[in-house]
Amino acid sequence: PDLTHELRALDAAHFLHPFTDHAALAAKGVRVITRAEGIWIWDADGHRILDGMSGLWCVNAGYGRRELAEAAYHQMLTLPFYNTFFQTTTEPPVRLARRLSELAPPVDGRRFTHVFFTSSGSEANDTNVRLVRRYWDLMGQPQRKVIIGRWNAYHGSTVAAASLGGMRAMHEQGDLPIPGVVHIEQPYYWQHRLPGETPEAFGVRAARWLEEKILEVGPDKVAAFIAEPVQGAGGVIIPPATYWPEVQRIVERYGILLISDEVICAFGRLGHWFAYERFGIKPDLVTFAKAVTSGYVPLGGVLVGERVARVLVDGGEFTHGYTYSGHPVACAVALANLDLMQRERLPERVRDDTGPYLAERFATLADHPLVGVAESCGMVAGLILVRDKATLEPFPEDWEVGLLCRQHCFDTGVVMRAVGARMIIAPPLVMTRADIDVMIGLIRRALDATWADLQRQGRVQG
Numbered sequence: 409p410d411l412t413h414e415l416r417a418l419d420a421a422h423f424l425h426p427f428t429d430h431a432a433l434a435a436k437g438v439r440v441i442t443r444a445e446g447i448w449i450w451d452a453d454g455h456r457i458l459d460g461m462s463g464l465w466c467v468n469a470g471y472g473r474r475e476l477a478e479a480a481y482h483q484m485l486t487l488p489f490y491n492t493f494f495q496t497t498t499e500p501p502v503r504l505a506r507r508l509s510e511l512a513p514p515v516d517g518r519r520f521t522h523v524f525f526t527s528s529g530s531e532a533n534d535t536n537v538r539l540v541r542r543y544w545d546l547m548g549q550p551q552r553k554v555i556i557g558r559w560n561a562y563h564g565s566t567v568a569a570a571s572l573g574g575m576r577a578m579h580e581q582g583d584l585p586i587p588g589v590v591h592i593e594q595p596y597y598w599q600h601r602l603p604g605e606t607p608e609a610f611g612v613r614a615a616r617w618l619e620e621k622i623l624e625v626g627p628d629k630v631a632a633f634i635a636e637p638v639q640g641a642g643g644v645i646i647p648p649a650t651y652w653p654e655v656q657r658i659v660e661r662y663g664i665l666l667i668s669d670e671v672i673c674a675f676g677r678l679g680h681w682f683a684y685e686r687f688g689i690k691p692d693l694v695t696f697a698k699a700v701t702s703g704y705v706p707l708g709g710v711l712v713g714e715r716v717a718r719v720l721v722d723g724g725e726f727t728h729g730y731t732y733s734g735h736p737v738a739c740a741v742a743l744a745n746l747d748l749m750q751r752e753r754l755p756e757r758v759r760d761d762t763g764p765y766l767a768e769r770f771a772t773l774a775d776h777p778l779v780g781v782a783e784s785c786g787m788v789a790g791l792i793l794v795r796d797k798a799t800l801e802p803f804p805e806d807w808e809v810g811l812l813c814r815q816h817c818f819d820t821g822v823v824m825r826a827v828g829a830r831m832i833i834a835p836p837l838v839m840t841r842a843d844i845d846v847m848i849g850l851i852r853r854a855l856d857a858t859w860a861d862l863q864r865q866g867r868v869q870g
């Protein structure tokens with residue numbers, strides 16, 4: 409309690425939190441997390457909480473993995489840092505580039521031959537803006553500048569990455585997007601379906617929004633389309649199976665580049681090393697970050713397919729880069745993390761065992777009076793809190809039922825994130841079936857507590 413008290417005071421006095429209303433935070437009191445092991449985190453008061461969000465979609469290998477700490481320690485003693493600008497390189501980033509290039513399945517026989525390293529997903533998506541515009545310049549089509557993203561997507565917080573994303577509040581506060589970035593709606597069936605429309609029909613219709621936007625902008629002006637295979641921070645939006653094949657046909661028809669932002673979806677999260685494989689997506693560029701190191705150190709980057717890589721490598725100086733492009737310690741930890749994930753077959757486990765099991769168990773939550781839809785894909789899942797199960801009518805926004813439920817989750821001992829009325833999880837991939845049972849039990853208790861609160865307030869009956 410003393411430590412909680414002290415750190416809360418320091419936090420309130422000095423720390424600016426990302427994406428946080430500081431007045432609301434002060435009213436509740438920030439939670440102080442002090443240690444973690446496996447799939448559990450502990451707060452400074454000794455409460456144990458199941459980390460249903462893997463830190464923030466990062467800690468796929470779980471907490472307390474000694475070999476990742478040791479990889480960092482040894483690399484720091486050998487060579488903590490050297491730059492990659494002065495016609496110099498170091499061992500970990502080149503070995504990691506090779507490793508990622510081997511892990512990424514080729515598309516139509518074309519490999520992902522090169523990697524541009526950054527320290528975060530945001531920087532990687534900024535790099536994408538530079539890369540695609542540079543590519544079209546070198547191809548003699550400098551008028552191809554426009555990048556199409558999707559509303560409600562999150563691609564990072566730098567000025568360019570926030571522009572690619574479609575978070576309207578970010579655009580409003582930042583006077584964004586930058587010129588040459590436009591957006592289409594996300595393929596969210598439960599929000600955009602027409603009466604009687606099947607998910608399959610909706611998937612095709614949603615993909616055609618991309619074609620309409622390309623025609624509106626002018627096909628010869630479009631440089632690229634950026635999207636996550638499954639939209640994560642936007643609320644775990646799982647597209648119908650028909651969506652990606654149709655998007656793929658459209659980008660090919662107009663010859664535009666496709667960027668698969670896999671900051672969340674890669675490294676086993678959806679049961680594959682890279683998620684484009686699962687959905688039959690054929691990207692030219694793949695953004696990664698977060699779980700490449702299981703979050704133990706910051707690292708991100710762009711995997712560059714042969715089509716773009718060849719042009720860039722032959723194209724003279726690409727005037728772009730970061731001090732930490734290829735940081736040796738970060739890359740050494742990433743190599744150790746990939747070793748660990750490969751040895752423990754984490755992507756395969758998610759694909760063949762824990763992913764299907766989570767789907768089965770998570771779906772049982774749909775019988776709860778508060779839950780309209782409960783769906784999952786690999787090790788991400790989302791449920792919708794509704795006022796009316798039959799029509800999926802939502803609660804009034806200002807009741808903040810999502811935030812109420814999130815609070816009950818934390819108090820019950822499981823981290824869930826609220827995106828409006830959608831409650832989402834992305835637990836560590838080292839979860840066992842028994843862990844999944846425990847997690848589902850905790851979520852159900854938190855839903856019961858939320859329901860009881862709403863009853864007490866006279867907002868629901870029954």
Ligand code: PMP
Nearest residue numbers: 528529530562563564669671697
């Ligand atoms: N892309 C996606 C899909 C993300 O989810 C995130 C972070 N949540 C980012 C990019 C930005 O990554 P970072 O926070 O490392 O800059």
